[in-house]
Amino acid sequence: MNTSFELFPEQASTMAHKVDRLYLFELGVAVGFTALICALILYFGVKYRRGSRADRGNPPQSNLLELMWAALPLVLSMVMFAWGADLYFDQQTGPDNSAREREELDIEVVGKQWMWKIRHPLGRREINQLHVPLGYVVRLRMISEDVIHSFYVPEFRIKQDVLPGRYSTMWFQPSKTGTFHLFCAEYCGTEHSRMIGEVIVQTPAEYSAWVSGETGEPAEVRGRRLFEQHGCLSCHRGEDSSRGPSLAGVFGRQVALSSGQAVVADEA
Amino acid sequence: MTTDHRTRRNYLNANYSIWSWLFTTDHKRVGILYLLSVTFFFFIGGAAAVLFRLELMTPRGDLTLPETYNKLFTLHGIVMIFFFLVPSIPAVLGNFFLPMMIGARDVAFPRLNLASWYIFITGGLFTIWAIVTGGVDTGWTFYTPYSSTYGNTNVIAAALGVFIAGFSSILTGLNFIVTTHTMRAPGMRWFRLPLFVWAHYATGLIMVLGTPVLAVTLLLLILERALGIGIFDPALGGDPILFQHLFWFYSHPAVYIMVLPAMGVVSEIITCFARNRIFGYRFIAFSSLAIAILGFLVWGHHMFVSGQSMYAGFVFSFLSMLVAVPSAIKVFNWTATLYKGTVTWSTPMLYALGFIGLFTMGGLTGLFLATLAVDVHVHDTYFVVAHFHYIMVGGAVMGYLGGVHFWWPKMTGKLYPENWARFSAILIFFGFNLTFFPQFVLGYLGMPRRYHAYPEQFQVLNVMSSAGASILGVAYLLPLGYLIWSLRYGRRAGRNPWRATGLEWTTPSPPPTENFPDGTPIAGDAYQYSSVDDWDLVLPAPEEHPEEAAV
Ligand SMILES: [Cu+2]
Ligand SMILES: [Cu+2]
Numbered sequence: 087m088n089t090s091f092e093l094f095p096e097q098a099s100t101m102a103h104k105v106d107r108l109y110l111f112e113l114g115v116a117v118g119f120t121a122l123i124c125a126l127i128l129y130f131g132v133k134y135r136r137g138s139r140a141d142r143g144n145p146p147q148s149n150l151l152e153l154m155w156a157a158l159p160l161v162l163s164m165v166m167f168a169w170g171a172d173l174y175f176d177q178q179t180g181p182d183n184s185a186r187e188r189e190e191l192d193i194e195v196v197g198k199q200w201m202w203k204i205r206h207p208l209g210r211r212e213i214n215q216l217h218v219p220l221g222y223v224v225r226l227r228m229i230s231e232d233v234i235h236s237f238y239v240p241e242f243r244i245k246q247d248v249l250p251g252r253y254s255t256m257w258f259q260p261s262k263t264g265t266f267h268l269f270c271a272e273y274c275g276t277e278h279s280r281m282i283g284e285v286i287v288q289t290p291a292e293y294s295a296w297v298s299g300e301t302g303e304p305a306e307v308r309g310r311r312l313f314e315q316h317g318c319l320s321c322h323r324g325e326d327s328s329r330g331p332s333l334a335g336v337f338g339r340q341v342a343l344s345s346g347q348a349v350v351a352d353e354a
Numbered sequence: 355m356t357t358d359h360r361t362r363r364n365y366l367n368a369n370y371s372i373w374s375w376l377f378t379t380d381h382k383r384v385g386i387l388y389l390l391s392v393t394f395f396f397f398i399g400g401a402a403a404v405l406f407r408l409e410l411m412t413p414r415g416d417l418t419l420p421e422t423y424n425k426l427f428t429l430h431g432i433v434m435i436f437f438f439l440v441p442s443i444p445a446v447l448g449n450f451f452l453p454m455m456i457g458a459r460d461v462a463f464p465r466l467n468l469a470s471w472y473i474f475i476t477g478g479l480f481t482i483w484a485i486v487t488g489g490v491d492t493g494w495t496f497y498t499p500y501s502s503t504y505g506n507t508n509v510i511a512a513a514l515g516v517f518i519a520g521f522s523s524i525l526t527g528l529n530f531i532v533t534t535h536t537m538r539a540p541g542m543r544w545f546r547l548p549l550f551v552w553a554h555y556a557t558g559l560i561m562v563l564g565t566p567v568l569a570v571t572l573l574l575l576i577l578e579r580a581l582g583i584g585i586f587d588p589a590l591g592g593d594p595i596l597f598q599h600l601f602w603f604y605s606h607p608a609v610y611i612m613v614l615p616a617m618g619v620v621s622e623i624i625t626c627f628a629r630n631r632i633f634g635y636r637f638i639a640f641s642s643l644a645i646a647i648l649g650f651l652v653w654g655h656h657m658f659v660s661g662q663s664m665y666a667g668f669v670f671s672f673l674s675m676l677v678a679v680p681s682a683i684k685v686f687n688w689t690a691t692l693y694k695g696t697v698t699w700s701t702p703m704l705y706a707l708g709f710i711g712l713f714t715m716g717g718l719t720g721l722f723l724a725t726l727a728v729d730v731h732v733h734d735t736y737f738v739v740a741h742f743h744y745i746m747v748g749g750a751v752m753g754y755l756g757g758v759h760f761w762w763p764k765m766t767g768k769l770y771p772e773n774w775a776r777f778s779a780i781l782i783f784f785g786f787n788l789t790f791f792p793q794f795v796l797g798y799l800g801m802p803r804r805y806h807a808y809p810e811q812f813q814v815l816n817v818m819s820s821a822g823a824s825i826l827g828v829a830y831l832l833p834l835g836y837l838i839w840s841l842r843y844g845r846r847a848g849r850n851p852w853r854a855t856g857l858e859w860t861t862p863s864p865p866p867t868e869n870f871p872d873g874t875p876i877a878g879d880a881y882q883y884s885s886v887d888d889w890d891l892v893l894p895a896p897e898e899h900p901e902e903a904a905v
Contacts, residue, residue, distance in 0.1 A: 091814040095799050105727050109798070112725065116718035123689060123714050127707055130692035131699065134628070134885070136892075142885045145630060145694040152637050152683065159682040163675035166725045171668050173727030178664040199504070233500040234594055236659065236734060240800020243731040247660045249595070250499065251588025254661050267809065271734040271802045273493050275500055276420050279805035 098262040098287065099242035101177065106243070108169050115162055177244065180257050181223060188223050189290070195228040197235035197248040200277035202268065210297050214283030216268060218260055219293035225257045236272035239285050245271055260287040364767070364864040379464035380867055385450030386765070387471050389758075392442050393834070395478065399433035400830060402426045407789075407823040410816045415807035423806040424491035425507070431494030436516050437478050439750050440608065443615035444561075445474070445526055447757045448554045450765060452530060454858035455548050457539025457875045459868055462532040463525075470525035477519030484511035493804060495605075498586035498597040502578040510576050517572045520565045523611075527561025530554045539857070542877035545639070548856055549632065549880070552639040553618025556646040560607045560614075564650070568604035571597065595660055602653035610649045612746055613713070614642055616753025617684060620706045623760050624688050626854045627703035627893070628695030629885040634687040641680035648677050658729045667726055674724035681717045685710060696885040698893050700852075701775040705756025708783045712748025716741060719794065737797025743790045755782070755833065762837065763847030767863040769894055770840040774832065781829040788822025848897030855882050 097103050133140050181188070193216070194205040204212045218224045228237055230250040237256070238245040246256040270281035288296060365382045368374070375383060406426045409417040418426070453461050461467050484490055490512040492501040501509050534547070534555045575597070577583045584590025586597040625632050632638060654662060654670030688710055697703070719741040722728050732738060763769055792815040801812045808816070850859040857875050858865075 091795075091811065092799065093795055101727075105731055108725065109722070109728055109731075112722050112728065116715070116721070119718055120711070120715055123685060124711055126689050127692065127710060130689070130695070131697045131707070134692060134695050134697050136696050136698045137890050139889075140694075142694045142696070142889060145885070147633065151690070152634050152687075155686040156679050156683055159678040160676075163678040163721055163724075166721055167672050167675045170725035170727045170729075171671060174658075174667060174671075174730065175664070177727060177730060178667075233504050234497060238734075238800070238802065240731070240735075243727075245659050245730050245733055249588075249661055251594075252661065267800060269800065269802045273424075273495075273497070273500070273734075273804040275504060276424065276491070278424075279415065279420065279802075279807045282809075 096241045096262070096264075096266070098260060098264065098266055099239075099244065100181075100259040100261050101173070102241065102243045102261070104173055108166075108173065111169070112166060115166075177256070180225070181259065189219070189221065190223045190225065191219065192225045192227065193218075195226050195237060195248065196231060197228065197237070197270070197274075197281075198231035199233065199275050200270070200281040202237070202270075202281070202283055206297050208297050214268070216283070216285045217293060217296055218285065218287055219290040220260050220263050220287050222290070223257055223259050225255060227253055227255055229253050233274045234272050235270045235274050235281065238269045238271035239266055240269070241266040242285075247272055260285075263287045263289060362862065363866055364862065365867045366766075366864050368867050377468070379460070379468050381449050381453050381461045381464065381467060382765075382865065382867075382869075384464075384467050384471055385446050385448075388441060388445040388449060388474070391471070391475060391478065392438050392446060395433050395437040396442075396830075397834075399430050399438055400827060402430040402433070404823060404827050406430070407820040409806070410808075411820045413808050413810045413813050413816075418806075420806045421491065424493075424804070425485075425489035427804060428490050428493050428512075429485055432481060432490075432512060432516065434746075435494055435608070435612075436519050437474075437481065439612040439746055440519075440523055441474060441526070442612075442750070442754045443619060443757060444530070444554060444557055444611070445470070445522075447619065447754075447761060448530060448557075448615060449526070451761060451858050452551055452554050453533060453537065454861070454865065454869055455551055455856050456534065456537060456542050457857045457870065457877055458533060458537035459870070461529045462536055463529050466525045467529055470522040470529075473525070474519055474522035477515045477517070477522065479515075480518060481512055481515030484508040484515060487511070495601060496572070496575060496597075497601075498575065498578070498592075498594045499588070502575055502585075502597075503587045503589065510579055513572045513576055517569055517576075520569050520572075523561045524565050527558035527565075530558035531562065534558075539874050539877050545636065546877055546879050547639075548618075549621035549635070549638050549642075550615075550618035553614045553621070553642050556642040557611055557614045560611050560646050560649065564604045564607040564611075567600060568608075571600040571604070574600070595657070595662065598657055598660055599653065602656045603650070606653040606656065607646075607649040609742070609745065610645055612750040613753075614645060616709065616750045616757075617642065619753045619757035619760070620688060620709050622854075622856065623702045623706040623756055624691050625881045625883060626760075626852050627698045627700055627706070628692050629697075629883045629888040629891065630691050630693075630695035631881045631883060632687065633690035633693070634683070635880070637683050638687050641683045644680040645677065648673065648680070652677065652724075655724055655729070658726055659733050671724055671726045675721065677724075678717065678721060681713075685714055685717075694885060696889045696891065698891075699776075700893055701770075701772060701779055702756045702760035702852075704776060704779040704783075705752050705759065708779070709749060709752040709756065712744050712752060712783075712786070716744030716748055719744065731800075732797050734802055735797035736793040736801050736803055739803050740790045740793035740797060743793075747790070748786060752782075755779070758833075758837075760852070761858075762840070763851045763894070764858060764863045764865070766841060766844075767847050768840045768844030769847050769851060770833075770844060771836050772894075774836045778829055778832040778836075781832070782826065785822050785826035785829050789819050789826055790822070792816075792818040792822075846897065847894070851894035853888070853891060853893065853895050855880065 196203040202214050204216050228248045230248045235248040237248055242258045244258050246254055264287055266285045268283040268285050365380055409423055488508050490507045490509055492505050492509055574585050578585045584592040586592040586594050652674040654666055655674045658667050796815045801808055847863050849862055860875055861870055
């Protein structure tokens with residue numbers, strides 16, 4: 087058993103530390119109020135316990151007090167609203183364009199039960215992995231083939247539902263190289279908890295090598311490695327009970343598609 | 355203890371035949387029927403939770419299949435929300451005590467009241483049938499198009515069960531509203547009503563106005579699934595977000611159906627065991643109405659990442675923040691009621707004070723979720739799971755248990771063993787916090803909810819949560835044991851063991867069928883306690899109506 091644990095996820099996008107700062111403000115308010123209420127309950131509960139000889143004369147009723155403890159939460163919650171709405175506006179509309187020249191990248195994401203399919207601008211595809219270059223503004227254009235999924239990268243503090251029949255978009259700007267979690271956050275059926283992957287942030291040079299690169303492995307070998315790595319076997323087992331057809335020896339063979347056409351399974 | 359007491363007529367021994375129970379129109383007996391049924395459902399839903407918390411002890415999904423896991427959390431959600439939390443306080447304690455508190459003989463529509471129980475049981479049987487014939491795996495939220503097109507479990511049967519149970523809720527709410535308007539005793543003006551009645555009046559409004567929308571939503575879901583009529587599935591020309599709007603239009607206010615009655619219970623308990631008038635009576639009464647009304651305007655806070663318009667997000671975030679005001683007013687007023695009171699740390703008081711602390715935490719973490727940018731990160735993670743369990747278990751269940759203990763002597767005529775009860779209350783409090791506090795941390799770390807397997811880094815916190823859940827499971831069995839024990843061996847309670855002020859305490863325990871054998875009572879102001887006179891009052895107080903024994 088892995089016995090380590092943290093309290094905060096890594097901060098790996100330009101949004102992460104902004105969200106954390108707001109979160110810490112709210113945490114301060116929450117801890118402060120909880121402590122205040124608990125302290126008052128214990129203090130009154132002990133001081134005025136049955137049999138104690140504390141002064142109980144003239145218990146007050148005060149409209150001013152009522153007004154104060156209505157106004158304080160109102161003010162604090164309005165701060166939270168405005169602060170959160172400001173960040174949300176950025177998340178929804180993208181970084182403001184007046185800033186210095188930036189590198190940008192548009193990537194297509196398709197969610198389906200239970201995998202993420204990704205296509206890069208130069209045509210390179212991947213499954214359950216998303217390679218992105220450090221410091222770029224990355225825009226995702228996402229759609230689902232079946233039910234609702236949700237694209238979630240906790241280290242970036244971003245999440246967006248991926249809907250069938252409608253494109254949704256989101257953006258992020260990675261601020262740290264490394265490998266981060268990619269989760270499906272909207273319950274989507276049996277293997278919902280396996281609809282996970284990783285976001286790999288590389289330096290721009292590494293990314294451009296990767297996106298155009300060949301690994302040198304022959305297609306069958308690379309296919310087998312990816313097949314095992316991504317757990318495709320959970321569907322394509324080649325048993326009667328499995329969801330998808332067996333893919334044993336599929337490379338270079340004629341395959342009948344559900345559209346009625348037949349094609350040769352090639353590297354695409 | 356002499357056997358003479360047993361011969362006095364009350365609602366329990368008026369008639370022992372099973373038919374007298376099944377065809378009863380006595381609001382007290384209907385309340386007991388509900389008590390038995392919701393207890394049954396509570397332990398079904400709890401058993402499912404224990405099983406999936408066991409599964410989550412390890413990161414790999416190795417105890418159950420993913421299909422089974424998904425059915426377990428769906429069962430837990432549907433049963434606990436629709437068959438325990440929604441009916442618990444209103445249908446058990448509300449049915450039993452709302453008429454007595456206003457000095458009435460029964461609710462306004464006693465036969466509708468009985469009908470509501472039959473409808474509830476029918477809905478429950480449908481749901482149980484759906485579970486034993488294969489289960490349902492959509493989550494209690496039934497999101498489309500998974501529920502309408504892709505899922506292949508018993509969605510229609512389960513949705514029908516919830517649809518049917520909804521009508522029992524409507525009838526209960528209708529009864530509360532009409533009873534409060536038309537059946538108050540002489541002198542029982544609106545601002546003399548116990549706050550329990552105000553809370554149930556507000557709850558009744560939500561039940562009557564909100565539940566039909568849930569019924570329509572589930573009916574549309576069933577139509578799409580059974581007949582392929584395109585409403586929510588884009589492949590059929592529908593809109594999946596529409597389902598979420600309709601669903602949350604009921605299901606957010608439903609949170610207040612669950613927690614407002616608990617707030618009413620807390621107001622009764624705090625005043626009684628602090629021997630004090632409630633601080634800010636009108637503020638608490640109106641904050642219940644404010645919460646009921648605001649509750650209908652905030653449903654979109656469940657949809658900040660759904661693809662709903664950004665501007666809708668602004669409006670829903672703003673309105674959700676406003677709920678903080680009436681909630682804070684209640685918390686501060688309860689706390690201020692302790693000031694210059696005479697506090698007895700009795701079992702109901704432990705539950706009520708526990709409620710205030712846990713509801714405060716639940717409410718404050720609700721602000722995180724109403725904050726747009728923070729919600730984007732924690733939406734659909736364990737942070738949400740922790741938050742709503744602080745409101746629904748820390749709030750509603752604590753309030754329910756506090757109320758059951760507070761009124762147990764009145765309902766049964768017997769006292770429960772105080773030390774066992776205090777021990778259980780404290781154990782429940784600790785088990786609860788150990789179960790759900792780690793989930794806040796898990797959620798902010800990014801662990802999504804409804805995950806059968808999870809990355810190893812989340813294991814420590816999950817093991818803590820599962821350990822808490824097993825403590826909680828045991829702690830919930832204790833009251834079941836000693837309350838049943840008290841029916842036979844408990845000390846006799848007398849009319850008013852807590853020396854409480856409500857009208858329900860002016861009649862013998864258990865009350866006779868007609869509630870007030872000496873004629874309709876005359877009502878005065880609520881909560882006429884005096885901490886100065888009662889500074890050394892011992893509770894439970896000895897009996898003071900020996901003449902009842904002689905009859
Ligand atoms: Cu999913
Ligand atoms: Cu809500």
